[in-house]
Amino acid sequence: MTAVPAFWLLVFVSALGQISMNGVLPANVAVMADLSVNYGQAQLVLTVFLVAMLLFQLVSGSLSDRFGRRAVVIAGLALFCVGSLLCATANSIEWLLLGRFIQGSGAAACVSMPRTMVRDVLAQDKAASAIGYLTTAMMIAPLLGPALGGWLTQTLGWRWMYGLITVLGVLVLFIAVFRLVETRPAATPGQDDYRFSAAFKSLMTDRRFLAPMLVMSGSAGVYYVYLAGSPFVAISLYGYTPAEYGMWFASTGVGYMSGNFFAGRWSEKIGAERMVKLGIIPIFISVFLMWALSPWPFAFALFIPAFVFAFSNGMCIPNLAAIGLGVQPKFAGTASGLLGVAQLGVGVAFSSILGVIIAESALPLFTLMTVCLVIVVVGLLIWRPVQPDSR
Numbered sequence: 001m002t003a004v005p006a007f008w009l010l011v012f013v014s015a016l017g018q019i020s021m022n023g024v025l026p027a028n029v030a031v032m033a034d035l036s037v038n039y040g041q042a043q044l045v046l047t048v049f050l051v052a053m054l055l056f057q058l059v060s061g062s063l064s065d066r067f068g069r070r071a072v073v074i075a076g077l078a079l080f081c082v083g084s085l086l087c088a089t090a091n092s093i094e095w096l097l098l099g100r101f102i103q104g105s106g107a108a109a110c111v112s113m114p115r116t117m118v119r120d121v122l123a124q125d126k127a128a129s130a131i132g133y134l135t136t137a138m139m140i141a142p143l144l145g146p147a148l149g150g151w152l153t154q155t156l157g158w159r160w161m162y163g164l165i166t167v168l169g170v171l172v173l174f175i176a177v178f179r180l181v182e183t184r185p186a187a188t189p190g191q192d193d194y195r196f197s198a199a200f201k202s203l204m205t206d207r208r209f210l211a212p213m214l215v216m217s218g219s220a221g222v223y224y225v226y227l228a229g230s231p232f233v234a235i236s237l238y239g240y241t242p243a244e245y246g247m248w249f250a251s252t253g254v255g256y257m258s259g260n261f262f263a264g265r266w267s268e269k270i271g272a273e274r275m276v277k278l279g280i281i282p283i284f285i286s287v288f289l290m291w292a293l294s295p296w297p298f299a300f301a302l303f304i305p306a307f308v309f310a311f312s313n314g315m316c317i318p319n320l321a322a323i324g325l326g327v328q329p330k331f332a333g334t335a336s337g338l339l340g341v342a343q344l345g346v347g348v349a350f351s352s353i354l355g356v357i358i359a360e361s362a363l364p365l366f367t368l369m370t371v372c373l374v375i376v377v378v379g380l381l382i383w384r385p386v387q388p389d390s391r
Contacts, residue, residue, distance in 0.1 A: 009179055010114035011134060012172050013073060016080060017107035020165055021049060024149055027158035034158065037093045048097045052104025053111065054344050060109040061116070061337025062196045069117050069333065070182045076109025077173040084169050088162035099162075108340070115318075116336040119325040120183035124386070128272040128322035132263030135318055185329055199334040207384045209327040209335060214379030215276070216320040217342040219283055219313050221372030224347025226252075226309070229354050229365035230302055237362060238297045248303045255307035259314020272319040273385060279315035280376065282308045287373050290366050323386050346372065 024045060032042045064072040083103030090096035114134060119127045152161040203209045234245045259279070267275050286309035293301035324339050325332045350368050358364045 006179055007130070007134070009175060010117060013077070013110050013176065014114045014134065016077075016165075016169055016172060017053070017111040019168070020080070020084070020103055020107055021046070024161060027149060027153040027161055030153050030158040031093075031096070035093050035096065041093050044093075044097055045100050048100045049104035049107070050344065050348060052101045053108045054341060054348065056105040056108035057112045057340035057344070058334075058337035061112055061333040061335070061340070062199065064113060064116065064184065064333030065199065065331055068182050068184045069113055069120065070180050072109050072333075073113045073180060074173065074176055076106045076113070077169060077176055078106070079103075080106030080110060081166055081169040081173055082106075084162055084166035088159050088166055112336045112340045113333075115321050116325060116332050117183040119322055119332055120185060120329075124272050124322050124326045125268045127326070128267035128275065128319040129264050131318035131321055132260050132265075132267055135314070136257055136260035136264060184333075196334065199331040200338075202328060203331055203335055203338060206327060207382050208386050209324055211379045211383040212276075212320040212324040213339055213342050214382075215280065215376050216317055216324070216339060217346040218372045218375030218379060219280070219316055220343040221346040221350050221375060222283060222287065222309050222369050223313050225350045225354055225365065225368045225372060226306055228351035229358055229362070229368075230306070232358055233362045233365055234299060234302060238299065238302075240299060244299070248299045251303050251307045252310045255310030256314040259311040259316075260318065262311075263315050263318045267319055267322075272322050275319045276316050276323070279312055279319070280380070282312040283373065283376065286312065287366075287369055290369060294362060294366060327386055346375065
């Protein structure tokens, strides 16, 4: 029987990825001034980080099926610390972006592996509940990260922010070396048996995995498209100030955390698949509300629907992850990587498209959210029930 990892340690590992993703954003203006770059170059600190996460979630997942979860998490944390230190000491934008790429590569393991480790040791419905609580705790990081990053940048300078992230990474790495246990099932293929091509083909031709992957990526796509387009719509088109936008946007985070908590509280009692069926209903309602309220250029027309679909995401994604990771347990790491790549890939692709086409109205935002909803529908149409396991 595999050992059970400390839940609090998995929360800290997951939180590192979230803090490093958005906690650095308030420093962009200071980076511009210190490294003599324009805003577009400074914004690459987020783009490069996301690209690295997109690429290395699949790599880390595959390696974990071959070498074990513990080794991949520790290697990811080490990479994260190296990248963070490089960012803190960078004297040019090129070195800063290299550090962000290395940091994002390590963060990919920090984000994807904790939920895989939870699924390794818990049955489907219990895992969905645990992942819900894990995400609830993890979401505190993106709520506090920008505020902490802004304060450090303003009082001490942007390098201190990366320095603090480095210290946190080293601390979590040190604890993980001594406290993190291996969770990969003994039946998982070893180094000589595992082949990524076989795992990829096996998962992508299995409708029991493909369906939750599509539902998850479409649901997350709605969220990512909204994150990319709502600042422009609220500030440039509707006339709200950045501060007002920030206050209204808090409702989205509250909605997501509420959905996570609901998943943690009820998934084990109701069952993961039934929770998905219930939780997916609000996202349809939210997109309908977006269109219905579109004639009114007021904040409530954006943020009331946003609360609804954020709640839907928070409720569904832990359950979808638990289902997808349990379809073929021997390939759970690869499955986690594929889920992460699909989720982030759809978000990045549609957000990039939105940035090109949005101009004089909010219609491109609503249209791309609807396209993401179509992906959800396709996933639901090919859905096949998964036989729950017992652990």
